[in-house]
Amino acid sequence: MRALTLLFAIGCAAAQRPETLLSQAVRFPTVAGNDQARKDQQAWLLKTAADLGLPARDAGPVTEIELPGPAGAPVLGLVVHGDVQPVDEKEWTFPPFGGVIQGGYVYGRGAADDKAGLVDALLAMHALKGAPLTQTVRLLVGSDEESGSQDMKTYLSSHKPPDLTLVLDSEFPVVVGEKAWDGLSVTASDEGIVDLEAGLSPSIVPDRAKLTLKADAGFEQKLHAPDKDTRVELQRRGDLLDIVVHGRAAHAGVNIAGGRNALISLAHVVDGLLPDCPARDLLAFTDRVVELQMPAADGWRGWAINPATVKHAGGKYTLIVNLRRPPPWTAAQSREHLYQVVKAFSPRLEPGDYYFGDEPLVFDPNAKIVKRLMDDYAKATGEHPPLAVSGGGTYAKKLPNAIAFGMWFPGKPYPGHDVDEKQPIDDLHKGLDILTLTLRDLATSPPLQDPFAP
Numbered sequence: 248m249r250a251l252t253l254l255f256a257i258g259c260a261a262a263q264r265p266e267t268l269l270s271q272a273v274r275f276p277t278v279a280g281n282d283q284a285r286k287d288q289q290a291w292l293l294k295t296a297a298d299l300g301l302p303a304r305d306a307g308p309v310t311e312i313e314l315p316g317p318a319g320a321p322v323l324g325l326v327v328h329g330d331v332q333p334v335d336e337k338e339w340t341f342p343p344f345g346g347v348i349q350g351g352y353v354y355g356r357g358a359a360d361d362k363a364g365l366v367d368a369l370l371a372m373h374a375l376k377g378a379p380l381t382q383t384v385r386l387l388v389g390s391d392e393e394s395g396s397q398d399m400k401t402y403l404s405s406h407k408p409p410d411l412t413l414v415l416d417s418e419f420p421v422v423v424g425e426k427a428w429d430g431l432s433v434t435a436s437d438e439g440i441v442d443l444e445a446g447l448s449p450s451i452v453p454d455r456a457k458l459t460l461k462a463d464a465g466f467e468q469k470l471h472a473p474d475k476d477t478r479v480e481l482q483r484r485g486d487l488l489d490i491v492v493h494g495r496a497a498h499a500g501v502n503i504a505g506g507r508n509a510l511i512s513l514a515h516v517v518d519g520l521l522p523d524c525p526a527r528d529l530l531a532f533t534d535r536v537v538e539l540q541m542p543a544a545d546g547w548r549g550w551a552i553n554p555a556t557v558k559h560a561g562g563k564y565t566l567i568v569n570l571r572r573p574p575p576w577t578a579a580q581s582r583e584h585l586y587q588v589v590k591a592f593s594p595r596l597e598p599g600d601y602y603f604g605d606e607p608l609v610f611d612p613n614a615k616i617v618k619r620l621m622d623d624y625a626k627a628t629g630e631h632p633p634l635a636v637s638g639g640g641t642y643a644k645k646l647p648n649a650i651a652f653g654m655w656f657p658g659k660p661y662p663g664h665d666v667d668e669k670q671p672i673d674d675l676h677k678g679l680d681i682l683t684l685t686l687r688d689l690a691t692s693p694p695l696q697d698p699f700a701p
């Protein structure tokens with residue numbers, strides 16, 4: 248019996264290291280459409296929760312994991328997502344779903360966004376077992392945050408939201424503003440060139456763009472130099488020339504400056520060299536759109552504009568531009584302005600809606616919950632960074648009484664959505680300490696009344 252208990256304790260201790268759990272979580276390729284990976288990850292979640300002594304339930308597109316408080320107590324929610332952005336495996340040094348632990352990092356798609364938050368939430372809840380709780384802590388793990396974003400909507404149609412929710416999918420210390428997510432589509436007829444394609448997803452700075460055209464011998468010599476930190480690869484196939492530009496992927500909302508846009512670089516490489524055709528205007532428009540000057544409220548650090556993908560279908564090329572919009576403009580104002588810009592730029596380009604259904608989220612910086620979270624962050628770290636405003640929207644827009652709290656640290660370029668996405672193990676431990684202290688504070692105190700009021 249004693250030997251068995253000891254073995255069990257060793258097994259548990261090993262499983263409870265956050266980097267070990269994170270490495271396991273990263274191995275599920277939970278990209279949009281991979282339902283098997285979603286199910287496998289959910290089975291892993293239910294088992295891991297059971298190992299940690301936390302009751303867990305399948306709640307459709309959401310998995311609920313609980314640290315029960317007194318019967319009938321209010322619910323303090325934590326929200327993360329278990330799905331991830333797509334990957335272009337060719338560009339990765341590490342296997343994107345290998346869960347490699349090396350040199351102080353856990354590597355893999357989702358390591359930072361958002362499986363680090365998932366693992367820290369599980370372990371912080373486990374650390375609070377036996378504490379004198381005034382509230383039930385409930386972790387909600389979503390499954391399509393990076394694609395359709397229907398999970399919370401579906402969940403809330405049959406489940407009551409928590410009374411107060413911390414969203415663990417952004418930055419520390421506390422996110423008091425989230426920009427809106429706009430998506431502009433621009434289409435052009437495909438005549439004049441053979442093919443054009445770029446990018447993986449609207450929320451990723453494209454790290455690859457490819458143009459194929461008929462070109463006379465010697466055309467290669469006329470090409471311009473690519474943008475800094477991007478490179479060109481040429482392939483000749485008879486009278487056809489493939490021009491491939493490689494850049495660097497990055498999160499289009501929170502780390503656009505860390506990316507190198509391959510599509511814009513491609514437009515520069517062929518500037519003035521293409522036959523007179525609609526696709527020429529489409530490529531040139533990528534430059535025009537990133538230079539737009541549009542109004543932005545103070546403290547919001549302006550717009551982030553990412554010409555993201557080009558797809559070829561139905562005799563047309565369609566460019567998707569993702570824009571992260573600060574106040575004061577509404578979606579309708581943004582859309583109208585962008586449509587006019589497209590039409591004025593070229594009559595051969597057709598503007599369209601990819602998505603104009605979002606508005607910025609703004610919190611009172613003096614709200615009780617904001618001050619409480621800032622205090623807890625300072626107690627846990629001894630640091631007093633300024634309040635955060637984010638270019639990335641989170642579940643805080645989808646749930647009532649929800650605010651983003653971590654788990655990325657201020658001043659560091661965010662690796663989510665990037666190739667070779669990696670989570671520093673030190674930060675994983677630091678995040679766990681902060682979250683544990685914060686939960687201990689909030690969930691063992693009387694529940695905050697009117698937490699979003701000053």
Ligand SMILES: [Zn+2]
Pocket residue numbers: 328360361392416
């Ligand atoms: Zn995320």
